[in-house]
Amino acid sequence: MTKHLDRTELGLLIALPFLILVAFILPKWIVNYVHVSMGTGLVALGVMIQMRAGLVSFGQGLYFCVGGYAAGLMAKFLGVTDFFVLLASGIVAALILSSLLGFLLRRYREIFYAMLTLAVSMILFGLLSSTEELGSTDGFNLPTPSYLGWHPEGETSRLTLYTLTCCVAIGCAIVLNRFLKGPTGYVNEAIRENELRVEYLGTSARQAVHITYVLAATVSAIGGVLWALPLGHVDPEMTNWTTSGQFVFVSILSGTGNIVAPMIGTFILEIVRVYAVEISPNTWQMILGTMMLLTIIFLPKGLWSLFGGKKKSGKSAGADAPTAGE
């Protein structure tokens, strides 16, 4: 790992203080959307790094849910409210589950990968929906988190949680950026281009897919915890395939060009949703679907390709959408 920060990482670090500052300036409702979309944005990031390997996960909600429920269970049954412990329990749960499932999933590609990830997430959906101890389809509530023994309340609590969420989310984005620029990240791009040749060159494609899967799962679980804490609630809908579909949607819309794109994309979508649902509640999905079709047809590399895509055309093979070409 190099010590040198690239442009994206530098940008993220510079953006961090501004992002935190926003909480003190902008109206509360808009800050809430920023807050929540950092959680879901991380899940979209998880989908996006798999897309780099040409793999579309239609079940990323699984780890979004695992993260949220792991934190929720710790709070519900063990009475833990510490932010860091809750976050850690989400990460550990996702690490264990994804390391095991990875052995199965790394054998699949293309639509089979999409369908199997979907099936696995629906197993959890079925399981949680019928578990009455956990509130069945209604889910259950989470307490207000504490921080290493400190129990802030009201506004202070909200701002603390927001600040920490910003730090964790930006931290995750930087780690993922490093990952994409690292050896496995590049192997993933090669897998998308031609897996067989990757293996002829002596690299294990399955291992790379496995690592990517676990990493995506972990980030999604972090997203799940960060999403569930401000809302104070988790329910099985988190792992329904329609939720996973929205993460896929964001990744398609923003493209796989840059790590920041899915984060911003999630936020914009969240805001658009608020207005769209208000103005005409029954056409929201239609807008989503139409946007998605138009993006696939006219901007196969996602909206991000509109910004400065031509500058790095020489080395931007990795910026291709997973499914373009062929």
Add this chain to the structure above:
Amino acid sequence: MLTATAIAVDGLGFAAWLFLSSVGLTLIYGVMKILNIAHGGFYALGAYSSAWAIGVYTTTGSTVALTFLLIPLAALIAGAVAGLIVERGVLKFMYGRDEVLMVLVTYAIFLILEDVTKLIWGTQSYVAWQPAFYFGTVEIFDIPYTVYKFITIGTALVVGVSLLLVLNRTRVGKLLLVVIEDREISGALGINVNLFFTVTFVSGAILGALGGAITAPEISVSPGIGAEIVVLSFAVIVIGGMGSIGGAMIGALIVGFARAASVHLYPPAELFSIYLVMAAVLAVKPYGLFALAESRKI
């Protein structure tokens, strides 16, 4: 004995419903290599138009018997119109693209269709129970079953057998098998591949709508049924091997009996038993029970 009978009859009923709902999906995948998420949209359209038509018709006070004509008619119209629009309007321009991309395209279409049904029929539920109880019930070991359930099972059998017959015994079916084997060569031989694609897609859409239309009298038709059936039919066709009609039959039976067994023996397991079966089959036979292994292309 009682439970065994209940599982057997309910399993068959579930299997018939699942087969009708997923055979269109496997047909489209087999011919066009498109995993059509929009299938759930066709199913919902069929269910809504059938429930709506039955509702409108029964308010006229005429005999219920004619609703049995309304159900296939509603499916035919809904499926044909929606299928044609989707195929001619969108998919036509995307042929030959990556399979995963087509999944995303059909997902987008699915989202649009979801709202189309909401715009046409609103968000309230439709209940059209009249046909389901028209023939009354029969008792098997003291458990009453609607005759309608057996009509559904019969319909599934007829649809399955006639599809197999058309594919293997008629000229059109054999031409279709040639198209499946090799698009380019069959085009060079003078087969109108695009026409076959259109016809296949529209037939698949009509079958999906039929699945919804036949189920409509037994359920409360409300938003979300499309999203539910998509994952169930995925499970069915993946277990049997995608693109195989016989496979879809076996898949529907396996999933149907798994669900019936869990409903009667351990109800909380109902939903996840289906996906558990799917994951278990895939772990052993990665491409389904009846799929042929494909060679890797360099």
